[in-house]
Amino acid sequence: MAHSDHKRLKVGFLLAESFTLSAFANFVDVLRLAADEADRSRPILCDWDVLSDTMNPVRSSCGVRVSPDTRLRDAGTYDYLIVVGGLMSEETGLSNAMITFLRTRAAAGTPLVGLCTGVFHLQEAGLLAGYRCCVSWFHHQDFLDRFETERPVSDQIFVVDRDRLTCSGGHGASHLAAFLVTRHLGQSAAIKSLNIMMIDNALGGDRPQPGQSLARQPKDPLVKRAVLLMQQNIEVPLTISALAGRLGTARRTLLRHFEADLSSSPSRVYMDLRLDRAQSKLTNSDASIPEIAQLCGFCDGAHLSKTLKQDRGFTPSQYRAAKQSQDLLSNT
Structure with a gap:
């Protein structure tokens, strides 16, 4: 040129x-x-x-x-x-x-x-x-x-x-x-x-990055940054107080913003992210259940199994078996 x-x-x-x-x-x-x-x-x-x-x-x-x-x-x-x-x-x-x-x-x-x-x-x-x-x-x-x-x-x-x-x-x-x-x-x-290019407005550098999908997407900038921090700290989850400290805000303020924006608590959103990540790894990797548990912030395989069963109605083994059966059917 x-x-x-x-x-x-x-x-x-x-x-x-x-x-x-x-x-x-x-x-x-x-x-x-x-x-x-x-x-x-x-x-x-x-x-x-x-x-x-x-x-x-x-x-x-x-x-x-x-x-x-x-x-x-x-x-x-x-x-x-x-x-x-x-x-x-x-x-x-x-x-x-x-x-x-x-x-x-x-x-x-x-x-x-x-x-x-x-x-x-x-x-x-x-x-x-x-x-x-x-x-x-x-x-x-x-x-x-x-x-x-x-x-x-x-x-x-x-x-x-x-x-x-x-x-x-x-x-x-x-x-x-x-x-x-x-x-x-x-x-x-x-x-x-x-x-x-069909992009509405120029965004400043301080705008939050989009991250792992949630059932409801946060709109509040503080909530967006909190969710990104959660996504970056899946293996060793932060306490909600530590999360608020990283964001330079009070724990009570963070709770209030989550409730107003997502009608949920930070703890609930954090758990959803960890379980979603676990399900993704069960589907897309050959890692063992204990390995996936550690990668997603759970003590061990039994802890992950108990939490997933209570929260979503199935164990990691059941979920992986069901996905494999579904894949087999779709390929026949």
């Missing part, structure tokens, strides 16, 4: 192998729609490149491949360098050349952005030391397991900390892109992009 000195926002993308296509596409589409006077995809106001050290097509997690535009050694000056992550394994990191490039540009003052699990790659490269960073609630425990001393933010859609911007992924990428478009091109350009 040809560069011009008149561009008001220039972005370079570095795609990890098995990157998340939706995060990349959502971000770049906001730029595309903001870059032109209408929906004609002319890069009048914005410019963006996919950078690579090899120029080989990069495979996304869904199998679609994206061809890079520019070699790292030919890269121009950018307002932001954006790392798009995806599936996490030993084979899906950034190349040494990409890491060296990022470190060099960061030392020169170029802001860095991590989309989806791009935050893992930036952390591994030592480029988030001393910064707050945003991680999807889904990968919260993965992040803690890999970086034991770090405490990521997992109840916001994106976090801006000086010259580091990190995003939980998904639709959050659109809102982070809109934040940058607003900063460089103005709010009207950001609104236009989101409206064309």
Whole structure:
């Protein structure tokens, strides 16, 4: 893509192998729609490149491949360098050349952005030391397991900390892109992009992430953040007092908000999340019942069996057997 000195926002993308296509596409589409006077995809106001050290097509997690535009050694000056992550394994990191490039540009003052699990790659490269960073609630425990001393933010859609911007992924990428478009091109350009993408409003980074589904979706921001904390602490559940403390509110206030928003107590919602998680693991994994019990915050298999039987009318063994029978019938 040809560069011009008149561009008001220039972005370079570095795609990890098995990157998340939706995060990349959502971000770049906001730029595309903001870059032109209408929906004609002319890069009048914005410019963006996919950078690579090899120029080989990069495979996304869904199998679609994206061809890079520019070699790292030919890269121009950018307002932001954006790392798009995806599936996490030993084979899906950034190349040494990409890491060296990022470190060099960061030392020169170029802001860095991590989309989806791009935050893992930036952390591994030592480029988030001393910064707050945003991680999807889904990968919260993965992040803690890999970086034991770090405490990521997992109840916001994106976090801006000086010259580091990190995003939980998904639709959050659109809102982070809109934040940058607003900063460089103005709010009207950001609104236009989101409206064309059928997104009603630009959301600030402090908006809660969507999480594991509940029968009733919370609308109260405090309740949303409480539910996200519950989801992040399934294996070792927090007390309701500890939950309130993490949220900076009183226990009685938290109880009142849950009752008003969900007509339920925090304890009831927490138990539903743990039992839902247990049922999901019974269906989608080969883990033993005692293992699932520990993963979902129960003392042992007997504790899980008793609770599930009292609450939902069946034991883990009965539930797993019924699901297996159902799957067999559906395949015949």
